[in-house]
Amino acid sequence: MNVGWSYYVSAQNNKLPQRMYFEKTLSEIIISDSKICAYSHTASIAAGNHGIPVIVAGHHFGDASGMAPRAHIAVYKALYKGFGGFAADVVAAIDQAAEDNVDIISLSITPNRRPPGLATFFNPIDMALMSAVKDGIFVVQAAGNTGPSPKSMSSYSPWIFTVGASAHDREYNNYVVLGNNLTISGVGLAPGTDGDSMYNLIAAPHALQNYTTTPIEMSLGECQDPSHLDKDLIKGKILVCSYSIRFVLGLSSVKQALDTAKNVSAAGVIFYLDPFVLGFQLNPTPMDIPGLIIPSPDDSKIFLSYYNDSLVRDGTSDKVVNFGAVAKILGGLKPNYGSSAPKVMFYSARGPDPEDNTLANADILKPNVVAPGSSIWGAWNSRGLDSAEFTGESFAMLSGTSMAAPHIAGLAALIKQKFPSFSPAAIGSALSTTTILSDKQGNPIMSQRTYSNPDSTQTPATPFDMGNGFANATAALDPGLIFDCSYDDYLSFLCGINGSAPVVANYTGNSCGASTMTGADLNLPSITIAVLNQSRTITRTVTNVASDENYTVSCNAPYGAAASVAPAQFFIPSGQKQLVTFVVNATMTNSSVSFGDVEFYGDKGHRVVIPFTVMSKAV
Structure with a gap:
């Protein structure tokens, strides 16, 4: 199993669990009558306290709150750093x-490999979660960070309610302005250099004591050891360091380089990206002095070219006698707010559901929704070693579907509080049918398609990228209509899989009819219809969880298919159900995936939208 997080949220004032275990390296839990405080990102x-100042490297980055600040939290240790764990x-x-008696289970963990054959659904974890759903527990799981390939779910x-990761509109960037008027973007939660003054640049290999030209250890170029550096030569200059694969592996650290820079009285520090780190995405890194990491290999080449071209060397010894390159660092402590959010992140795993690694039976839409997962602030154990750059801090900024899932877990707790009788499927429906399908500018949500330079390969997101869309916290608390599903329904689905009866009996004790x-x-x-062969009839039952309302149904069929819906209009009293029937016909032979949607418009303002996908068609 991949190392990750697993915790559980209680929306009600249920009895607190008698047994509590911390995941990973967390060390303490504080319990009082009014709050539970767990040092877990x-x-x-999901449920951190309201309005807590986020202070990292001595800088204040605003106040943070969990999605459901008054929820109870129980954390269970099941995995271990470096080792992972067993199912x-x-x-x-x-x-x-x-x-x-928890209400919600949130797992920011996924298997490191998909089980074969029937075990796709019948693996021990999924079956244990199905038993939890039988007990009325809503289950949230991170989609995984194996995108952007199709069927990487x-x-x-x-x-299980599966959550992918999206960006939000808050970005942290700082910049270096070079003496040739070029500006290069970087990552660094750091202050800038003083005023408009320009500072000479000096690379660590050019600042060794007694200017030795013998081969040096890589750690010296990475600014990990100040003992060999000439302090008098560096003082007041910006120290230039290499960011190599050793930083990714945890063998070198930004913190150590910052300590080196302070030890030799540098005015700041700039890291250029080593070519061997190609394709690795860097997150904003806290720095207590002016500093920046250039995350682009191309920009790093431009930076190094300017630096090297500005050096003046002695014609005889080749010693550098003048450091001509100058620069200033513009700070990155304040976020920039973009207008293109949300967008699906390149690493977020994609659908469709890959039962048996084929498309023949992939009739389940995955992921269910996307939520903020990129550059997310959260609590941190100061003694934790999982991210060396945040060692000693009480907060950390991390990215991944692991960060997206708890947003949904906390929101589910709020829904459970408002609708205590909601089943797990009803909670999932409220989250799914009220999503946002456009960015802040009203344009379609985009999806990053490649790991390298992801913003240059964006295209409009499909339901296989984002499920029903981007979670809408406000609308989810007033869904209007819900689509409910029971444990017995899931059992019938499993029994419908060819050859599954013995496995169902083994896991559930139920016999398949x-x-x-x-x-x-x-x-x-x-x-979601994997194979549409001429015609297919699909039914859905909606339940009204609001006041009496009239609804009109609009069906936008996927390309290559035609669909009729009955009834196209209906009145539904509060608490009542309505059966809706869709007859879907293939209009052309087409092996590609096409997408449409179904919209329920209520005369009291409710709008319920579900995606409609046909994956292959044959006439």
């Missing part, structure tokens, strides 16, 4: 959480 995103440990934690079962149910037949807040 993901737990704080049996995670299953034990899930079982204990269910015994402790690690969380695929219909009873005759079942032809597929994923498309489940009452999900989406319609």
Whole structure:
């Protein structure tokens, strides 16, 4: 298993669990009558206290709050740093959480490999989570960071609510302005150099004591050791360091380089990217002195070219006698707010659901939604070693679907508080049908398509990138209509898989009767048909959780298919159900995926939208 986070949120004032374990290297939990404080990054995103100052490297980055600040938190240790863990440990934690009467389970963990054959759904963790759903627990899981390839999903079962990662509109950048008037963007949560003054640049290999020309250790070029550097030569200049693969592996650290720069009285520090770090995405890094990391290999080449071209060397000894390159660093302590958010991040795992690694039975839309997962502030254990740049800090900024999942877990707690009788599927439906489908400018949400230079390869996001869309916290608390689904429905779905009866009996103790149910037949807040052969009838049942309302149904069929809906209009009293039938016909032979949607418009302002996907068609 990949190392990750696993924790559980209780929306009600349920009895606190008698057994609590910290995940990873966390060391303490503080419990009082009024609050629970757990030093966990993901737990704080879901339910951290309200209005807590985020102070890192001595800088104040604003105040933070969890999604559901008054929720109770229980954390269970099932995985270990470096080692990971076994499915049996995670299953034990899930079982204990269910015994402790939690309302929501959030797992920022995924298997490191997909089980083969029938085990796609019948793996121990997914089956344990299905048992939790039977007990009324809403289950959230991170989609995984294996994108942007299709079918890269690690969380695929219909009873699990799978969350992908998106960017938000807050970005941290700082800049270096070179003496040739070029400006290069960098990453660094750092102050700038004083005023408009320009400072000479000096690379660590050119600042060795007694100017030795013998081969030096890589750590010296990375500014990890000040003992060999000439302090008098560096004082008042900006120290230039190499950011090599050793930083990625944890063998070198930005913190150590900053200590070196301060030890030799440098005015600041600039890291250029070593070519061997090509394609690695760098997150903003806290610095307590002016500093910046150039995250682009191309920009690093430009920077080094300017630096090297400005050196003046002695014609005889080749010793550098004058450092002509100058620069100033513009600070990155204040965020920039963009207008293109949200967008699906390149690393976020993509659908469709890959049952048996084929498309033939992939009738379940995954992910379910996307939520903020890029550059997320959260609580941190100051003694934690998982991110060396945040050692000693109480907050850290991390990225991944692991950060997106707890946003949804906290929001689910708020929904559970408002609608205590909601089933897990009802909570998932409220989250799914109320999503946002456009960015801040009203344009389609974009999806990054490559790992390298991801912003240059963006195209409009599809449901296989973002599920139903970007989670909308306000609208999810007033969904209007919901699509509900029960444990027995999931059981019928499993029994409909060819050859599954013995496995179902082994895991659940239930015997399979005759079942032809597929994923498309489940009452999900989406319609996904893997193979449309001439015609298919799909039904959905909606339940009104608001006041009496009239609804009009609009169906935008995917390209290459035609669809009719009945009834196209209906009145539904509060608390009542309405069956809606869709007849889908293939209009052309087409092996590609096409997308549409179904919209329910209420006369009291509710708008319920579900994606409609046909993956292959044959006439």
